[in-house]
Amino acid sequence: MRHPLLAVALLALSVHAGEPAPVPSPGEIAAAAPASDWIAIAPSDLLVMDLAPDAKGHPRRVVIQLMPPPFSQGWIGNIRKLAAAHWWDGTSVNRVQDNYVAQWGDATEKKALPEGLVTVPESEYTVGFEVSYPREAGFAEEVFFPLVDPRYKEDAYGVSGFFNFGWPVGLNNEFVWPVHCYGAVGVGRNMSPDTGSGAELYTVIGHAPRHLDRNIAVVGRVISGIEHLSSLPRGTEALGFYKTEAERTPIVSIRIASELPAAEQPKFEYLSTTSDSFARYADARANRRDPFFITPAGGADICNIPVPIRPVAAK
């Protein structure tokens, strides 16, 4: 399992021997993409969650990218208001269920919400395909990335594609919707018709629970620091809730990054999903031919082709 290290050694060897270079890995393809293929993420679309330092005093920062329009904007508007009101400061991570989710918010369920939050209807779990993306605008050709393996395009959860703003989505003939891949951030809710305000959030820390698609709002994805949530002790009560207050991880603050001092704003960029680099990256994810692999899968599920995202190096 230490194959990348060995792969580097083999690469050096084969170059010396004058043999063809090995097929690059997906990560190597992304790393080699030209700067023009990377798109900066606006600080106004980043949510920065600082947990209390760990037992050794190390800081724990989680960075979440919020989804672009037209997805889930009602909830995301609420989330922006909650962050502006510093509502989450002093709340906590209250639930960690293995192979499912880590969830945070007000454990008392009594903290008053700020003024001005909207109630979002269930119809906004999806976006109308024809309404939002008229075919004459070239939606099918340009917005969705044509993957090489046609089997990739359809899975048990609907026909899937890649949205051109860099987000995985599911779709059928009527609707488009965000999907619950690892690291997806969603809005906790009570029974239908409740859709949640956005004050109670969770992230996926296990195999993609795609049965939640179209049943709960997805509002973003963790792009840095998910290990501070995924490696927390699992709760021992039903659904992974912690039994005691002492087990909860305190949240120091949650802010929209653009509200932080400029020097403290995290900066990230993602690989354009309409770039040639992404095309080759996705094909390589579905057909691993880099040196460790002997049998390419011939396909991949949408959650096994994570969009490459990286911090922007300081200049």
Next chain:
Amino acid sequence: MRHPLLAVALLALSVHAGEPAPVPSPGEIAAAAPASDWIAIAPSDLLVMDLAPDAKGHPRRVVIQLMPPPFSQGWIGNIRKLAAAHWWDGTSVNRVQDNYVAQWGDATEKKALPEGLVTVPESEYTVGFEVSYPREAGFAEEVFFPLVDPRYKEDAYGVSGFFNFGWPVGLNNEFVWPVHCYGAVGVGRNMSPDTGSGAELYTVIGHAPRHLDRNIAVVGRVISGIEHLSSLPRGTEALGFYKTEAERTPIVSIRIASELPAAEQPKFEYLSTTSDSFARYADARANRRDPFFITPAGGADICNIPVPIRPVAAK
């Protein structure tokens, strides 16, 4: 996200009101299955890994079920010999990579292996379909469970089905193979043609890395205690290896359960994948209609239909 609790409340309410009972959840279907649908797992097929107690002194036991024939038996034979030789005692968990694997074995890579281990060829990553399961024996009809949703049967990784011993497998017209779902246990290896001895093992702690199918041996699955591996701190070196020895989690012992004193042998059972109960469970996983859900997915990937496994209650 506290839906099951609310669902129970609603159930009580609707019974009182004389309304039809809500559709049961997959877990409720499994729990209601008759005892005759549950199959005991032989202690000789269980690997018991005891990690050093955690910082609070709590024991950490991980139980792994080994695959039945005809899958991966060369490696499993080696694993039995390694356990019998107490080879893993004093080794450690050396690598934890977020959304991928936790891996254990000899961090020094210098510990001598016991006598008698075999070298398994790559051809044993798969099992020949026609050779092992002649069609005249009713393989297609009986061994694989016919799921209700036909879309489920094929995914981007091959045509998938459920093996009648209770294991998820992938298959095409030629081969059958075990798949890398959450909790699957595989054999670390170096570059091909190395296939690993079985001394270096890992388990999946994130989204199913199905690109590893047919490229690495799968020998079992964690059926209890995976949280002791999945919640470990992530390693900060390349591939999630720990930087220092102090970060590693010591392994006290790994034993085949049948070698433990009878009173200490863990006992588990799984829901027969050819039972009617499993049919309804799998259909419910693919089409959630229990009260929290408003839109059934209409399908599921094979790793989102985990085979129900539970401890056998002491009598």
